[in-house]
Amino acid sequence: MNISVLGTGVVGQTISGKLAQSGHKVMVGTRDVGRTLAHTEPGPYGLPAFSVWQKQYPGIRLGSFADSARYGELVINATNGAGSLEALTLASASNLNGKILIDISNPLDFSQGMPPTLSICNSDSLGEQIQRAFPELKVVKTLNTVTASLMVDPRQLADGEHHIFVSGNDAKAKAQVFSWLMSWFGWKHIIDLGDITTARGVEMYLPIWLRLWGALGTGVFNIQVVK
């Protein structure tokens, strides 16, 4: 399957790498290919520069947001939340319409220091904003509640006995995403929260996630819903 992964950060690298290892053809999308490739220094938290990282994955291509979106039968939004709407606008509705978008982004606002606040919340969400901006796109919000390494390898933790969530308006698209999350990444427990307005819930979970990260001293944790 040809997959578009928008974003070259830790989520984009982690998702792309895993998909490529599983035999998918991936084109990562970025704002400016030349600038992305020009960076060679590691980023925050030791994140390798894309150009360095890419050497491990010679099959992964890099293109503009538009090239990547055009290439993908599925599009994955792994850009940071502050830039997601602009990235998708650059990707262009004509390359997105009719496709499924797995939206992993979080609307984190670091402008007031740490911990970040949310740039959108409460009566709206980034997932909804994306769905409104691209009504022909089938937005499925998921995976934004766990750290990148867990997104693609949930069984590294408690043999996968913990949960993620999906939110979206299109039932078929959600069923398809369920199946991909299980078969590609090994997720065992996925809860359908409902339509895209339920993205508010998973995005507003970030503040407690950030505080748990502090309290637990690791980002490699998740929640199991017990009932």
Added chain:
Amino acid sequence: MNISVLGTGVVGQTISGKLAQSGHKVMVGTRDVGRTLAHTEPGPYGLPAFSVWQKQYPGIRLGSFADSARYGELVINATNGAGSLEALTLASASNLNGKILIDISNPLDFSQGMPPTLSICNSDSLGEQIQRAFPELKVVKTLNTVTASLMVDPRQLADGEHHIFVSGNDAKAKAQVFSWLMSWFGWKHIIDLGDITTARGVEMYLPIWLRLWGALGTGVFNIQVVK
């Protein structure tokens, strides 16, 4: 121990009943004692009227917010979030100062319909607003992330293998609350998230809690933090 429980709704009834059963002396606080006692019809979700409910607990007294706060060596805020600051103002700083306040309230705003939004969030929280309004009160936010019956009986679910959180500025007060939560209610797993600003995290957890309630078809669930 003399305990003040502010609020006559489901949380106030559940907490008060459990404390009374355990031999504590409880005075419930309300805005208007006469009006509270005059109601005899069940409220939403079949909640018994306070006057009917109180017959099961003849030892539980009812007083004004101020009477109750004066009476309690510990004060528990079980009012609904929209009225909490006013209730505490009526309780009066002079009756509260120096005491621990266990704050269970959630700033839910039902004015725009269901599901509710939050009246305070993101860069502030109700827990912080209470702490700022009453600087001499030792506010410990906890228990607001579970349904009332679980607050006082966590072991009804998965033998208590799930988590609650505490947020507060006073380390000794938090340690005391830890001990009460364990010995009074049977909580096994309590995570200290940090100072009172971490109340934002547990209050902003409500939107996903509400959606999980819908998806699971029960409010009797909780999260286990897996790491």
